[in-house]
Amino acid sequence: MLDHSQLQDYVAPISKWELNHDTEYSDLQIGATIDAYEEGAWPDISSADIILLGAGEERGSLRNSTNNAPDAIRAAFYKLYHWHSDVKLADLGNLLTGKTLGDAYAAFTAVVTEMIDAGKIVIILGGSHDLTYAQYKAYASKQYIIEVTVADALIDLHEGSPNRSQNFLMDLFTEQPNYIRHYNHVGFQSYFVQPRMLETLDKLRFDCYRLGRIRENLDDIEPVLRNTDMFSFDISAIRHADAPANTLSPNGFTGEEACVISRYAGMSAQMSTFGVYGYQHEKDKDGLTAMQIAQMMWYFMDGRSVRNKEAMLHERESFLEFHIAFSDIHATFLKSKKTGRWWMQLPDNTYIPCAYSDYLLASNNEIPERWLRSQERS
Template sequence: MILKNMEGSYFPDLEEVQIALIGVPEERAQVGNPGCGSGTDIIRDYFYDLFPGNYQARIADLGNLKLGHSIQDTYYALTAVCSELLSNQIVPVIIGGSQDLTYANYRAYEDLGQIINIAAIDNQFDLGENDEELNSRSYLSKIILHQPNFLFNYTNLGYQTYFVDQDAIRLMDNLFFDTYRLGNVRSDMKEVEPMVRNADMISIDISAIRQTDAPGNMNTTPNGFLGEEMCMITRYAGLSDKLSSIGFYEYNPDMDFNGQTAHLIAQMIWYFVDGFYSRMQDYPIDKKSLDYKKFMVKLTNQQDELVFFKSNKTDRWWMEVDCTATVKAKYERHYLVPCSYQDYEKALSDDIPERWLQAYQKLM
């Protein structure tokens, strides 16, 4: 069941709602993609044509956010809406609009005082130039530099090297952020699951999808993810107990052929919802629980053993990063790092998994 906020009707009761759709037709800070603020209702039409899965959905469509007099007003309004939803354990699903709206979504977690991880499915990092105004190509640098800062980790999935300056790649490495080239991600899509499971919020740029699958974007290119791969990624996002918001940005109906891109985004949202209603409440906070198996691996050059946990319910893996009690209290949601069986195998081969090392460097 989807409760809809329609003109002339009452605002939907959100008491038992778990997911809220929000359209944000804001494009004043778009770069190279004029028209991306006019597609929210087209995506909705395709989404409503899809049959629900085998679950009792509790979804509210809050309609389109009214744009502010200035773009800052729109950011403020979206932050306020997302903050209210998150504080009531409702997952915002944002249908943009340009990708700078990711910044407003991030600010909602600041309102809650929550340190988070962000994952972006994008063919570049969106760092922008020095002192550049906030826009769809510079929002990440604004998040990184914003004070107080509530970003623990940023993960990019699918960047294409010829779109990324080498200095930007070095900056990502120096910040101990996780960046994965398109070819490496597509070579083993199952490894995407722990990458996505580590995120609190996800931002999806439609230009990350190859042009033949999603022509509805002026910045789309011949290379990118396939449509079915994006549906796989959004289902992984839905399955993650940690993830609490997601945004779909940069859809441009002026460039779309026969509604192909809008239909794909609707299916991506469908797969996210399907994953959400398949969640298993699977997170090893109670390490003595019988729901998890504990594995200890001794490495030659490591004083302490690497600790892994495997869920008996889902067969998913985590690594524990050893740190002080004070650090654990501050980063209680981040010292347990989602991983895969391949990371465990790497440790058995006397090699430190890259994911463990990245988290350790940030926590230390």
């Protein structure tokens, strides 16, 4: 376990005055309530629920070594109002630039590992998307077996590319020993993805959700995130109109949909890291993308507040029970009276997160795909 002085070797302080142009924050603005690492003042990590960490490293995308993206996002986030008194925030500042990309990964992994081991949730204000690999290494370094979800218009499996941000998934999937129990990819856009990539991921029993499929019923992605330990979100998954710094595609999630997905992530009792990557400040018209990310973070906090109110599955008085037989299979569905979320029973009597749509399918004597996929993996 690293002490404060050792953690400070990896991060640089921020300045609230600079972020807010030399003016004080209003009462209950996040900038006034967050406990941040400023010059000479280390935050009280022990009492915080969510930790912010800036990581502007971009060498993995063949751009400049670092950028000021984390502070641009902070400036927007700190101006929002703190509605969730039961969710306490701390900000560790920005990771220092290492001599090499490997040094940057190592520092990132070291700090995030400490926060996970302390039982904290970490929101990473990231640089290029390859930092997802360092995010994963924080778990692998402790041999934690996890479920990973990535939101991205692309699937970064281009093995021959010199651009690290285009091939980092190869290491995630092939590195031995491997600690990924399951992988989900959400929001990919088919015209950007080589079909054989999807075939490969399907053979690994990984789940990929096309953008159009998710937009048809956004609630179906909530159970995916409820089971997720590590979430990586590339802003290329958001359409250009709602995130002008995304110059990949005019299509993608709307800003509102990205906020709903972030809220679902915050509601997950499994979730311990949430990284937002791919933001290039210099491309951001009127700072709208920074504000979009800030609002996603706000909704993540909102989800965390909802999570605090959820009952445990053994507290059956807090759930409605529905007993159903489909295709000669008898199963129980549970619906939380507090949050409206659903769970589905498997043949081994364990429960997995599911959606209302799964319950409707079972009610019509159809086997839900989520049930089938879970059985295949087991």
